[in-house]
Amino acid sequence: MSYLSILNLAAPETIMVMTALAVLAADLLFMRELERGTRQLIGAMIGCAGCLAAVAWMLVLPLPEPGSLMQGLFLVDPLIRIVKVALLALTIFTVLISMEADFTQHIGEYFALILFAAIGMMFLVSTEDILMIFISLELTSLSLYILTAFNKRNIKSAEAALKYFLFGGMAAAFTLFGLSLLYGISGSTNLAEIAKAVSGKSVNGLDPLLIAAIVLTVIGFGFKVAAVPFHLWAPDAYEGAPIPSAAFIASGSKVASFFVFAKVMMIGFKGAEGSGSLQAWMPGWVPTLAVVAAASMVLGNLAAIAQSSVRRLLAYSAIAHAGYVLLAVMAVPSPLAPHTSPLGPLVYYVITYGLTTLGAFAVVSNVQQRTGGDRLSDFAGLARRAPLLSFCMLIFMLSLAGIPPLAGFFGKFYVFTAALSSGGKSLGLLWLVILAVAMSAVSLYYYLLVLKQIYIMPSTDQDTPRPLSIGSQAIVFALAALVLILGCAPGLILEPVMSAIKVAGL
Amino acid sequence: MENFFFYFFAALTLIFAFLVIANPFSNNPVTSAMFLVLTIASLAGLFVLLHAYFLAAVQVLVYAGAVMVLFLFVIMLLDLKAEEERHIRAFGLGAGLISVGAIVSIFLISLLKAPLLSNPAPIVHGDTLALGKLLFNQYSLPFEIVSVLLLVAMIGVVLLSKKELK
Numbered sequence: 153m154s155y156l157s158i159l160n161l162a163a164p165e166t167i168m169v170m171t172a173l174a175v176l177a178a179d180l181l182f183m184r185e186l187e188r189g190t191r192q193l194i195g196a197m198i199g200c201a202g203c204l205a206a207v208a209w210m211l212v213l214p215l216p217e218p219g220s221l222m223q224g225l226f227l228v229d230p231l232i233r234i235v236k237v238a239l240l241a242l243t244i245f246t247v248l249i250s251m252e253a254d255f256t257q258h259i260g261e262y263f264a265l266i267l268f269a270a271i272g273m274m275f276l277v278s279t280e281d282i283l284m285i286f287i288s289l290e291l292t293s294l295s296l297y298i299l300t301a302f303n304k305r306n307i308k309s310a311e312a313a314l315k316y317f318l319f320g321g322m323a324a325a326f327t328l329f330g331l332s333l334l335y336g337i338s339g340s341t342n343l344a345e346i347a348k349a350v351s352g353k354s355v356n357g358l359d360p361l362l363i364a365a366i367v368l369t370v371i372g373f374g375f376k377v378a379a380v381p382f383h384l385w386a387p388d389a390y391e392g393a394p395i396p397s398a399a400f401i402a403s404g405s406k407v408a409s410f411f412v413f414a415k416v417m418m419i420g421f422k423g424a425e426g427s428g429s430l431q432a433w434m435p436g437w438v439p440t441l442a443v444v445a446a447a448s449m450v451l452g453n454l455a456a457i458a459q460s461s462v463r464r465l466l467a468y469s470a471i472a473h474a475g476y477v478l479l480a481v482m483a484v485p486s487p488l489a490p491h492t493s494p495l496g497p498l499v500y501y502v503i504t505y506g507l508t509t510l511g512a513f514a515v516v517s518n519v520q521q522r523t524g525g526d527r528l529s530d531f532a533g534l535a536r537r538a539p540l541l542s543f544c545m546l547i548f549m550l551s552l553a554g555i556p557p558l559a560g561f562f563g564k565f566y567v568f569t570a571a572l573s574s575g576g577k578s579l580g581l582l583w584l585v586i587l588a589v590a591m592s593a594v595s596l597y598y599y600l601l602v603l604k605q606i607y608i609m610p611s612t613d614q615d616t617p618r619p620l621s622i623g624s625q626a627i628v629f630a631l632a633a634l635v636l637i638l639g640c641a642p643g644l645i646l647e648p649v650m651s652a653i654k655v656a657g658l
Numbered sequence: 659m660e661n662f663f664f665y666f667f668a669a670l671t672l673i674f675a676f677l678v679i680a681n682p683f684s685n686n687p688v689t690s691a692m693f694l695v696l697t698i699a700s701l702a703g704l705f706v707l708l709h710a711y712f713l714a715a716v717q718v719l720v721y722a723g724a725v726m727v728l729f730l731f732v733i734m735l736l737d738l739k740a741e742e743e744r745h746i747r748a749f750g751l752g753a754g755l756i757s758v759g760a761i762v763s764i765f766l767i768s769l770l771k772a773p774l775l776s777n778p779a780p781i782v783h784g785d786t787l788a789l790g791k792l793l794f795n796q797y798s799l800p801f802e803i804v805s806v807l808l809l810v811a812m813i814g815v816v817l818l819s820k821k822e823l824k
Contacts, residue, residue, distance in 0.1 A: 225799055261817050268810050287800050291807045298814035360768035
């Protein structure tokens with residue numbers, strides 16, 4: 153396959169690579185002498201322009217003829233396009249949030265690494281080949297490790313990055329081991345080919361090697377999405393990393409990882425589902441995920457209650473949300489209703505969750521800039537100092553808890569419905585859905601703890617606070633508006649996704 | 659004969675790898691690095707048995723040669739002292755043993771139950787010509803992504819090793 157056809161199909165990614173290089177070069181060549189604020193503004197503008205150009209390319213130009221480049225190494229279809237546009241939107245918001253950052257002098261490098269991480273995620277979602285999945289996963293992870301370590305004046309940032317890196321290295325080894333077993337079983341790196349080889353072998357029960365492959369792959373991806381018991385890096389990384397980096401780990405990386413996780417499981421391990429129903433437990437990847445999901449929901453929600461740092465609280469809430477999303481991954485369409493793909497609810501859930509958590513981090517960033525901390529007590533009396541910001545935090549927290557009419561409610565609703573309808577009439581995953589609903593109720597408690605500090609507790613500091621910049625308020629407000637709008641009109645995402653799934657034939 | 663060599667090199671790899679991280683006789687980082695060289699050399703032996711001669715040569719030249727020299731440079735530059743004995747917490751030990759035990763049992767069960775493959779993998783053509791053709795035709799896109807990955811690694815190293823001015 154020639155380079156020209158790669159350029160043609162992967163044009164958005166190419167645009168992004170060139171943008172990253174342009175940000176890097178512009179900062180290093182022309183802007184050394186300028187003030188920091190100007191450098192940040194110019195860097196962010198170049199980055200946003202690149203992202204917008206990539207989005208415009210995907211929205212305006214028609215799809216290239218359906219088909220895959222190089223035997224499934226790189227795919228272009230409407231569903232992938234939607235996910236990529238969402239990833240780019242999250243990237244733009246992350247870049248805008250980092251404009252306020254004051255933790256580093258290396259501005260060009262910071263923006264370039266955000267863009268490189270986004271490139272890794274874009275490749276990650278547009279492939280069905282385990283070789284490409286591994287390489288793009290590494291590109292994303294490597295960029296995120298460096299982004300985590302970026303605040304060199306803060307020892308916590310270094311600790312967070314080291315933990316993230318060591319856990320990530322182990323997880324990559326497990327992923328590689330699992331994927332190489334898959335290659336050994338099937339002799340192919342393409343997910344569909346693997347599924348063909350896998351399903352032919354299950355004469356009586358599963359191929360034992362396949363079980364090992366399932367476990368190892370789940371360990372690897374479980375680390376990426378921070379599911380229990382592979383979550384240990386998440387609270388430290390969320391707390392120690394610079395806020396824009398933490399926000400990007402929590403939003404963009406989650407969207408891409410969940411999408412590809414679901415694809416690997418649904419396409420690659422097709423025919424090895426087993427059953428997670430309590431009455432008819434059968435080995436396969438669904439029961440494996442069921443255990444992980446149940447543990448994530450219980451431990452994430454219960455541990456979040458005990459936190460006093462809002463960032464750690466958001467980390468444990470992210471672990472709990474990983475459990476909910478895994479429900480959608482497990483919701484394999486039953487043979488009775490093959491047209492209800494769970495990918496639709498999954499994509500809606502992760503996109504709205506990404507937007508919400510990004511907004512919550514933006515609010516935390518504002519508070520931390522003024523009070524110097526992210527303890528719960530630092531939020532005390534925020535409503536009197538910054539009413540608009542507080543209202544936005546109210547929206548984000550209630551959306552994370554799943555209160556209608558916000559996006560978080562509909563995300564959970566669709567995911568739980570998909571999980572219920574997956575087993576046909578037997579309602580195999582009912583126990584997980586009941587657990588998820590109960591745990592959502594628990595989660596309301598700690599989200600309300602944050603809101604209680606903001607709205608009820610009296611303010612502790614007597615000084616007149618520094619006024620907020622208009623720009624950062626506008627970003628938070630835009631994110632809150634998006635969460636509200638997508639909640640009131642879920643069809644805005646869901647309908648294009650559903651029609652795209654029909655086109656892709658998943 | 660091939661079987662014998664496989665078990666020989668595999669055992670050597672495991673023993674040396676164990677000595678890298680848990681050497682009962684020495685806590686010196688330099689000793690660990692030297693055992694890593696031996697681990698990599700025995701891995702190269704495994705690659706030879708798979709007829710991947712190029713990969714074996716690269717393994718010795720790049721990893722055992724170049725990369726390990728850099729490792730030793732860094733260790734000596736930083737003047738690392740022998741690592742002190744750490745006391746291991748009971749909870750950590752228990753959790754570690756349980757998770758390792760679980761994974762080992764999964765592997766053992768899989769290995770014991772797995773049927774012998776009816777069609778063992780064909781001999782790989784691991785020479786440079788075949789590799790180059792694959793790399794620049796079928797796998798040109800991953801190849802390009804790896805180049806971006808190396809750029810990211812380079813930026814990261816420069817950034818993290820640079821002294822912060824303020």
